[in-house]
Amino acid sequence: MFTGIIETIGQVVSAQQLGGDVRITISAPDFASRDVALGDSIAINGVCLTVIEYGGDEFVFDVSIESINHTLIGDWVTGKKVNLEMALLPTTRLGGHLVSGHVDGLAKLIKLSKDARSWRMVFELPTDLAKYVAKKGSITINGTSLTVNSVNGNQFDVNVIPHTFDVTTLGTLNEGDRVHIEVDLIARYLERLLSGDTKASSGITESFLSENGFA
Incomplete structure (x- = not known):
């Protein structure tokens, strides 16, 4: 991890x-x-x-x-x-989010623009991955933990601060470049639980999540 x-x-x-x-x-x-x-x-x-x-x-x-x-x-x-x-140790500060290192797919950088001192990056995802991306959720781009600003169909954008832009390879990206994407682990497991594709039902439903403040 x-x-x-x-x-x-x-x-x-x-x-x-x-x-x-x-x-x-x-x-x-x-x-x-x-x-x-x-x-x-x-x-x-x-x-x-x-x-x-x-x-x-x-x-x-x-x-x-x-x-x-x-x-x-x-x-x-x-x-x-x-x-x-x-790989993280048990004593590691979890400064980003839990990342498995298992790439879910590729995204394309379709717009790169300055946003004050930071950079705004807009990516386009395959449709089958877009459902796992949520506003203010976590996403991993080329191994870098980032927060999703907004989602529009199969596009999402992130804000990259100067430090991250300088100490990762995100600063070398150009419009049209493709990147590795790993969606949030929780989204993957929620889909599995809600799909009912298991031998024994978990009892977790969309209404259960909503009633308990998870959706």
């Missing part, structure tokens, strides 16, 4: 095709002195990957076909900058 609070920006050193999937090497000098071990999880642009080798400031990850099919990793080339976050 992660928090969506980016710890550093890394860089792709190599992306090697191996038998249909990919092995990537990421340079992350800020992680060189960290207590990293084989098998540790690191979120790279919001994708949870496992460290299979490391040395100095370089970390190696195998990326499955499943991950390649649902992310932009297959398009990564040497020199690409990526957001990095190590």
Whole structure:
């Protein structure tokens, strides 16, 4: 699990095709002195990957076909900058929100504009993901925890403060670029509970949620 609070920006050193999937090497000098071990999880642009080798400031990850099919990793080339976050510890401050590192889909940046000292970003989502995005809810964009300002159909916008713009790769995005999206975990579980697609009914309904202040 992660928090969506980016710890550093890394860089792709190599992306090697191996038998249909990919092995990537990421340079992350800020992680060189960290207590990293084989098998540790690191979120790279919001994708949870496992460290299979490391040395100095370089970390190696195998990326499955499943991950390649649902992310932009297959398009990564040497020199690409990526957001990095190590898995949270029990003592970690939860400054963002609970993030699994499992990308739900891709969104496109359709408008980028200044908003006082911050930046306003408008994204377009696939229709099947838009239902999980709510005004003032949480969303993860390339691994970065952000708050949704407003929703209009399959579009939503976020406000990115100067600090976040500078210390993540969000500041490198241009209109038309695609990003990794992870919707809020609670929205996913609520859909499952309300769908009734289980052997035993949970007893949780929309009216129950409304009566108890959850909807």
